[in-house]
Amino acid sequence: MRGGEKVLEIFCELFPDADVFTLIHLQGTVSKIIENRNIQTSFLQRVPLVKRYYRSFLMLFPMAIEGFDMNAYDLVLSSSHCVAKGILTSSTTVHVCYCHTPMRYVWDQYHTYFGIGKKSLVSRVLIPPVAHYLRMWDVTSSARVDHFVANSHHVANRIKKYYKRSAEVIHPPVDCSFYTPQESYKEGNYYLLVSAFAPYKRIDVAIDAFERMGVPLILIGGGQEEVQIRKMAKKHVQCIGWQSSESLREYYRGCKALIFPGEEDFGIVPLEAQACGKPVIAFAKGGVLETVHGIYPPSSGSPEGKADIHPASPTGVFFTEQTPESLMDSVRFFERHQHLFDPQLIRKHAESFDRSLFKEKFKQYIEKQVC
Structure with a gap:
């Protein structure tokens, strides 16, 4: 339950009857609010060892996300840090993407992940053409999104740079009702x-x-x-x-x-x-x-x-x-x-970043785009 999953949890609360689509689902790893939904997975779910080595299947992610049939839906909301925004929708569907970042592995963090000296000779030969393909797909698929929402101004700038699209900023939530100070303040030693x-x-x-x-x-x-x-x-x-x-x-x-x-x-x-x-x-x-x-x-x-x-x-x-x-x-x-x-x-x-504020801001944004 990292940042992206905590945002997804709120989306599930806002749309209690909506289906959830994901490339891979590791059962029991997310909250009950998410687990109790109708979760549909891609063909990658059936690939041997994918749950442990999913990063090795990065090149197949675009094909997997495009395999979902969204024709039955009036609204598609994607929570995307990699390929979710590339979902194929009908011409009458409104697609809102909450973008955590453009695909960092192939853009600004490419050399951090795949720099010379970090990988084997085989990887150094294979990774550059794969990354090149993913960059082209990432830019092309950004045109499928009707409305971008960025999780920060920092990410909105990346969306502008790589996709040439503008994005509204709605900061992700923190659960201030759960994360609270001690009743009596005590400074730790670490x-x-x-x-x-x-x-x-x-x-x-x-x-x-x-x-x-x-x-x-x-x-x-x-x-x-x-x-x-x-x-x-x-x-x-x-x-x-x-x-x-x-x-x-x-x-x-x-x-x-x-x-x-x-x-x-x-x-x-x-x-x-x-x-x-x-x-x-x-x-x-x-x-x-x-x-x-x-x-x-x-x-x-x-x-x-x-x-x-x-x-x-x-x-x-x-x-x-x-x-x-x-x-x-x-x-x-x-x-x-x-x-x-x-x-x-x-x-x-x-x-000022509380969960309840995020929920209300996002609800109002969706109503503005759809109604």
Whole structure:
């Protein structure tokens, strides 16, 4: 139940009789609200080993999404970070795409995922033509969407660049009724990182920084780089795998601050931490600039055009280079200036992204486009 699944859950609440289509469904991995729907899967569901190695079947994703028959529907709502927006609809169907990002594997994160030296010789020969095909399909299929909604201004800019389309921005939700501060504030003795273990998340930067500082860091998550991540974590960094929502909430409540070293399209995790009254130390790029009121340490400067480098009610600290040294400087700055971060004001900021607000905004948007 990551950000995309939490958005899907709200879509299921807004349209309680709607069918759900997905390439692959791993039963029991999402909430009951989603599991209880009529879920229809693509032919990939029957391919041996696909549930474990689904990334290896990326080239088949466009064919799989185009295999669904949408002719019976007046409205199709796609939640897309890869190929969902490429669904084929009839000429009378309204297709609204809630876009988490254009296909990051083949656009701005292509070299992070498939850079020279990261893959075998066979992969280096096969991946470039596959990626080229996927880029062409991704742009072509964007014309099938009637209305784009982006999850951040950062993503809206990508949609404009790659698809030449405009998109309304409706930020994803955080469940402020569930993610709440402790009744009596208590500062923990560790920092926290919650993430899928994917290349662009740059968890390696955080591990290197905290091992060198000798400061405790707890990693919650898992994924394709888990073996490498666990090898890097030694004396001061602890990997504890994915946790239940209840357990995750307790880790948020107990940490000093959340560490967020990647460039994200939006990022629900920083808002969950802030809903628990905890500040965020984040790389100053991507969607986090829309969710965190960050201070730029004097040594780091700030990105061009970013005027508010010392907000009146800060909810975090930014670092401007994706390096262990830059992160270490920001952690040390945070340690010296913890008095600047008010848990109540941090919580109040997160409430402006609450689940109920997202639900109402999206409902109004759909009514405007369809009615």
